Amino acid sequence: MTFLNPAALWWLFLLLPLAALYLLKVRPERHQTTLLFLWEKVFEKKHSAAVFKRLRNWLSLLLLAIAYTAVVLALAKPCFYQINKHRKLIIIIDSSASMNTLQNGKTLFDRARTKAAAIIKNLLPSQQAVLAAVSTDLRIITGASSNQHYLLKALEQLRPTECAMNPDALSFLAKHRDFCPGSRAILLTDGCFRGASKLKAVEMIRLGKPKQNAGIVGFDIIRLQSGKNNEAGIFISCASTYPDNSEVDLVLAHGKIENIVKVFPLKLKKGINKPIILKIENAAAGKWFAILDKAESFALDNVTCAVLREPQPVKTAISASTSIYEMLVNAYRHSKIMELTDKTPEIVICEGNVPENIAAEKYIIFKPENNSIFWKGAGRPQSPQHAVVEKPAHQLVKFCRLDEAKFEEIQELTPPANSVIVASTANGQPLIYKTARNGKTAYVFNFDPMRGDFFLQVDFPVLLGAAVMDLCGKTPQLPAVFKTGSLLPEAVAATFNGGSMLLPNRKIVKYTPDKHLVLPGFYTLMKNGQRLQFAAALLSVPDTLPPRPEFKSTAQPLESGIPVSFILLATALVLVTLEEILYNRRKVG
């Protein structure tokens, strides 16, 4: 045992003068009496207690001495293990959805908060702590501080999220410890996330015990183009920890959670179950719910939602000498991605330059010529060249293999300064870029697809389709439901950036691309008359399937619980009270 404030032990030297003062204080008052012989008779029956009476003052003194010693020891802050008192603590509280699990009437998050409060209360005066919360990302709640009141107040305001835990956030912490060198990172968690074993730099304190749970971990609904009457395909994946095949009803509802469309009796097996794939006729577009009808301590994963969208084909006009573009648009018409139109097109596919006779705000321009608002100086053709993809993850090219194709009729031109070069040639000429000028947006393909037989390759329709969807903000990969905590795809984010977003809790906030979908339920994005409805749900296997019992705490010994100093002070208080009773008995009788 060591003392963190050994200077306080000097106060023990006051014990002797205090004892002397005490003995003077308890010296009995002298009273003269004429009736001592009668007092003798009164007390002659109580000789048995005489020894205790004689020792009572000394017993009281002993109690007070112990109480005083306890107070001094409390001030000296005893410590029962070796500790670097200058080491900072980063207290991270898992605020993911699984921490909402109820155990013995309290959520795991409440337990984590209680534990964190105990750790904070045991901080040494010189010791600093950082309070952080992690779910989809790591949030630093407070800076390094030794002010316990400030830390506890911040802790009190922490709330759990309904998002899954993102272990990458902790990995970031493990990799970037420089912002708090020499610190200890303590994660208070239920362990419902993957990759815990890899977080060597983070000490984990496990809270709660694994409980049986079942939930929906995957849900999707899409409109099928089968030609049947409004047929929709549904995909549901469930997971369970119940050891036996437990029977449960899976309910599908539309519009509102009360509007039940279908009920499936399920037999859940332990682990991730085989997905349910089914088709429903006359499935109306809009909000859909999948509900696992089972009362559990963790109920967030029992209800999930999704949006069934009606495809909205992009109205496309063509201004080109060849019919290949018209053939492609017609090919996309069946999947309701594009359709040809002559009036008010959303997008124009053209060759050479921006057509003057068709008004639109979005253009796809092949084989640029002369000058345009989207380039300058086209007119010096280059030799055929291979493409160098500048942004392989870009929506436009991530499903294409452009580096194998050879492009012809490449013009030497200069794109506007704000252009995004997706692909270029080896000598630096822009091959494919996205640009915007005067409120108009365009994809410029600086080559002739009809030359070199590029139009015959499979990449050409993919490229054209991706360009149309990207320009119109109608990404084909927009899922029926997003996982809580995720961000919207770039194309959607760009389209609705600065617009407003109606949250599941009916609040309207300004939308920015960095807004995470933290609440489960239905969202609506609105901007310039455009509306996009989408859903978010937990759909997290680690949250539904709690960790195995083998998952152990990895935290080194840490002062928590009731502080030793507090126990010592409480002991002192009890002893003083006891002595006070004895003293009162002696002085008042």
Next chain:
Amino acid sequence: MLKLTDPEFIRKLEMLSLLARKVLGGTLKADRKTAKKGSGTTFADYTEYNFGDDYRSIDWNIYARLEHLVIKLFELEEDLHIYLLVDFSHSMYGKSRLARQLAGALGYIALNNLDRLTVYALADHLKPILKPAHGRNRLLPMLQALESAECFGHDTDFEQCIKEFQSRKHRSGLCIIISDFFVSGALEKSLDYLLWNRHDLFCLQVYSETDVQCKLRGDVELQCIETGEKRRVTIGPAEAARFTAAVKTWNNRVQQACKQRGIGFATAPVEVPFELIIQNILRHGGLVK
């Protein structure tokens, strides 16, 4: 504090003396009737003549009628001896003032009635305060002697004092004992001794409220005011109640001892003025048989 020689105090004594004269109904001469027969002027009884009797006492008229010699007996009139035995031990601290006042008042009445008065102080031994005195001219010396008397001794040895008192071959008379009667010796034995010596006895118990009720609590060191003996005790409500009961028992014992022996007994709380106590004694009797 009223001194015994203050005019006001003496005026009070005068009033008490008048009251005593009225109550007791005596004359100013020492004319207290005693049981003895003697040569007074008041006829008392007849008795048979015996050889040696005074011829002058033979009632010849009776002899003429009955031819039997009888002699007349007359009541003997003599002065009364009053002995004031006042407790002057240290235990009377706080109570000796009243004891002096009571003794002064009774002494005043006695001297005013031309009785013979002797005052003794009691403690661990007997100490004379006033030698046998007679007549009103001894009033002031008596009061001065009581005023100047100091508490003395290391204990109240009642038995020893009575023995010393009787060893002085006193004539039998009225013994008035003024004390708190918190004595360690055998009280009953002493009273019996006085009675055996044909004294009339009257006990006047002086006490204060602190003697009866214990208001001490907690750890205290009790020191005997007479012997200086100390004892550390813890007094709680139970102990205080036991002490009060012990005092009550003790006082009952003293009262019972007097009652059994036909001895007059009165109590004198220090909180009550002395004249009221004397008036009460005179009105309710018991002082003079």
